[in-house]
Amino acid sequence: MRGPRLPGRVDAVRPASQDAGPVPRTIAPALATSHPAFASWLNRLAALAVFLAAWEVLAIVAGQATLPDPLTVLVTFVRALPRGLGWHTMVSGYRVVLATVLSVVVAAPLGLALGQSPRWDRLVAPLVYLSYPIPKIVLLPILLIFLGLGDASKISMIFLILFFQVLMVVRDASQSVRPELVHSVRSLGARRRQLLRYVYFPACLPAILTSLRVSVGTAIAVLFFVESFGTTAGLGYYIIVESWGRLAYAQMYAGVVAMSLLGVGLYIVLDVLQKRFCGWVDVGRL
Amino acid sequence: MIEVDRITFGYGDGPLFHDFDWSVGAGESWTVIGPSGCGKTTILYLLAALRKPQRGSVRIAGQELRRPRRQTGLILQDYGLLPWASARENVALGLRLRHEPAARREATVTRWLERLGLGEVAGHYPQQLSGGQRQRVAIARTLAVDPDLLLMDEPFSSLDALTREELQDLVVDLGIEGSMTVVLVTHSIEEAVYLGRRILVLPSPPIERAHIVANPEAGSRSFRGQPLFHERCSQVRALVEEMRDARA
Numbered sequence: 001m002r003g004p005r006l007p008g009r010v011d012a013v014r015p016a017s018q019d020a021g022p023v024p025r026t027i028a029p030a031l032a033t034s035h036p037a038f039a040s041w042l043n044r045l046a047a048l049a050v051f052l053a054a055w056e057v058l059a060i061v062a063g064q065a066t067l068p069d070p071l072t073v074l075v076t077f078v079r080a081l082p083r084g085l086g087w088h089t090m091v092s093g094y095r096v097v098l099a100t101v102l103s104v105v106v107a108a109p110l111g112l113a114l115g116q117s118p119r120w121d122r123l124v125a126p127l128v129y130l131s132y133p134i135p136k137i138v139l140l141p142i143l144l145i146f147l148g149l150g151d152a153s154k155i156s157m158i159f160l161i162l163f164f165q166v167l168m169v170v171r172d173a174s175q176s177v178r179p180e181l182v183h184s185v186r187s188l189g190a191r192r193r194q195l196l197r198y199v200y201f202p203a204c205l206p207a208i209l210t211s212l213r214v215s216v217g218t219a220i221a222v223l224f225f226v227e228s229f230g231t232t233a234g235l236g237y238y239i240i241v242e243s244w245g246r247l248a249y250a251q252m253y254a255g256v257v258a259m260s261l262l263g264v265g266l267y268i269v270l271d272v273l274q275k276r277f278c279g280w281v282d283v284g285r286l
Numbered sequence: 287m288i289e290v291d292r293i294t295f296g297y298g299d300g301p302l303f304h305d306f307d308w309s310v311g312a313g314e315s316w317t318v319i320g321p322s323g324c325g326k327t328t329i330l331y332l333l334a335a336l337r338k339p340q341r342g343s344v345r346i347a348g349q350e351l352r353r354p355r356r357q358t359g360l361i362l363q364d365y366g367l368l369p370w371a372s373a374r375e376n377v378a379l380g381l382r383l384r385h386e387p388a389a390r391r392e393a394t395v396t397r398w399l400e401r402l403g404l405g406e407v408a409g410h411y412p413q414q415l416s417g418g419q420r421q422r423v424a425i426a427r428t429l430a431v432d433p434d435l436l437l438m439d440e441p442f443s444s445l446d447a448l449t450r451e452e453l454q455d456l457v458v459d460l461g462i463e464g465s466m467t468v469v470l471v472t473h474s475i476e477e478a479v480y481l482g483r484r485i486l487v488l489p490s491p492p493i494e495r496a497h498i499v500a501n502p503e504a505g506s507r508s509f510r511g512q513p514l515f516h517e518r519c520s521q522v523r524a525l526v527e528e529m530r531d532a533r534a
Contacts, residue, residue, distance in 0.1 A: 184366025184424070187334050188380040188431065189356035198379065202370045280370040280411050 068250045077254035088238040089258045095151060095234065096223050096266065099158035100212060107163045108208060111170025112200050121171070132168065136160045137222060149230035157226050158219045165211045173207040174200050206278040213270045220263040235259045287312040287435065287467045288333060293342035295332060296492075302328050304492040305342070312347075312434075315468040315505060317482025319475065319522065320496075321530040324488045326471040330437050333469065334360045346435060355435070356384065359428035363440040365420045367412040373423045374399065374408040380431035398426040402456070418449035425453075429460070438470040442477065450477075455507055457481055475526065479518045480510055487522065489529040497525055 052070050059069040068076070077085070114121045140157055147153040177200060185199050227236025235255055243252035274281075288310035295303045302325035310316055318326050331337040332344055335354045344351040346358065360366075367376050377398055381391040399408050402422040412420050421441060428436065438457075442450040454477060457468070472478050478485050485499040499522055503509050 178364075180362050180364050180366050181368070183331075183334075183336050184360060184362055185368075185379065185383075186336065186354050187358065187360035187437075188383055188427070189354060190383050194383055198368070198383070202368070205370075278370070280413070 065249065068253060072250055073253040073257060076250040077257050080251055080254045084242075085238060085254060085258055088233060088235050088255075089262060091233040092223055092227065092235040092259070093262055093265075095155050095227075096158055096219055096262070099155045100162055100216075100219065100266075102155070103159050103162035103166055104208060104212070106159075107166035108170050108201075108204065111167045112174050112196060112204065114167075114171045115174025115177075116200070128164070128167065132164050136164075137225070140226065144230070154223070154226045154231070154234075158222055161218055161222060162212065162215050165215045166208055169207040169211040170204045173204040177203045206274065206281050209270055209274045209278060213267060213274070216266050216270065217263060220259065220266070224259060235262070287314070287347060288469075289345040290329075290332075291343050291345065293332065293339035293344065295328065295337065295339045300492060301340075302491040302493060303332075303339075304494050306493055306495075308486070308496070310467060310469065312467055313465050314484060315482055316470070316484045316486055317478040318469065318471045318486045318488065319473065319478040319526060320488030321490055321526065322473070324490050325493060326473075326488060327439050329488075330360075330439050330469065330471050333435075334358055334437055336360075356431070357433050358435045358437060359431065359433035361421075361424050361428050361436070361438040361441045363443055365412065365424045367420060367423055367427075369412055372409050372411060373404055373415065373419075376412065376423050377404075377426045377430055380427055384431065394430050395426075398430045402426045416449075417445050418453065421445065421453060422456075425456070434466060436466050436468045438468070440472055441470070443473065454480055458505060458507055475519050475522050479515060479522055480504060485522060487525050487529060497529065499525065 055067075055070050059067045064072065114124055136157065139160065140153070143153040143156050143160075147156055182195065182199060185195060190198060223234070224236040224239070227234035228240040231237050232241075235258055239252055239255035239259065243249070243255055288308070290306060290308040292305045292307060293303055294301050294305060308329075318329060320326055328337065332339060333346070333351075335344075335351045335358075346355060349355075368379065371379070374395055378391055378395045381394060386394070396405075399405050402425060404419065404422055404426060407415055407419060412423065415423065424441075442453050445453065457470070458481065460466075468481075470477075470481055472481075479501060481504060483501055483504045485501055487497040487499060489496065499518075501518055503512070503514055503518075509515050
């Protein structure tokens, strides 16, 4: 997604008497207006700078013991990475990525099938309607009973949350594919599987990626919760048990930064996938 | 080429066609015209096997039609292009579905893109093309698979007058070059007369019999300027009005 173009403020406020001659501009706005991608990164860097400045001020107000300043946390983060933090991040990453992939692999074909078969949709829709609004996190004790304390229950929890999101959007997207499009591709000799590959799946892909982008924050939040007990691996464990429980606040903040980076990283991956495979959406639909 | 044998078909509120017969010879070019809602598009969908008759049968090239034939090309009014694929990828679609080897596929696609003047916009998405260019892509996509039967459903009705005439001329040229059987549904009398050597004039439903106008002069670019063209248009117009009023 392109960031907003920075307005040429120098031009906007220059007095009429200067209209005849060239007006000097600062380099950044000139570059920004001619390169929207550069402007977008500039905006992100500015946002990061504001965030770090606010953190610094809060650290001074609250005191280092409660809220270490960004530099202290950064140093702790870099030191902690090879001493366990990196490994915990990888475990958390593995859990959330596997759950995400599984949810798409299971929910997307099911959503396509429901979207294509009104009879199956009529049968399954009431079930989805009833189970969709249930906060899936309350099912955690049940998952723990059935699947134990290991990875299976944690991955299943995240899977359940993403599964319903993907199922709903894929079903709706495949129902909204125009019949003329299907007719014209069928008339070229497409079999059912080819229709799924060349029509329904690409038609649903933007919706799948959007739903994942929307849900990735929730997935990470749930991951943090399910990792905070009954395990010895993952960022939830690292933050709550290894750091907060031992009053190692700088280390705790390093864990928080790692979890945030995990979320941002996943979001960026989804964003890149969307740009790579769904560029046509920005051009506009027919 | 096409044998429509005593078909009955309707969507629920009475049949559109009732014991309807029709026969089209190989290499002929037909246009189908009639009042709105008479079933022009439906007959095309029946020929494309996108609808199945409730009674009777449709035979194409001697085979009873049970599912869409790979040798039948269908061009729709709204182009039916994949919005997520470039013009080149859209033209390649039919060949890809037939698992055509990549080198041969690309050569065929390039040839048709050039033939229809789409070389410069080959990398564009359909949304970035004009209506005329989109319809050219749809035509290129259909012709790239070398069909023996070309079905067109009001293909030029949403285009401006100049582009419409340009594409009508293209169809005339393609008809001269190839030996395809062509059935084109239209609501434009001029288009029906310009492109169809035989014109099927459908009455209001339920349709048991239709009127056929022989129009052997069609199929050449010069026909549009001749007095006979206008006479034929008047004749078909009178017939369409008669068919419409007969039921009213």
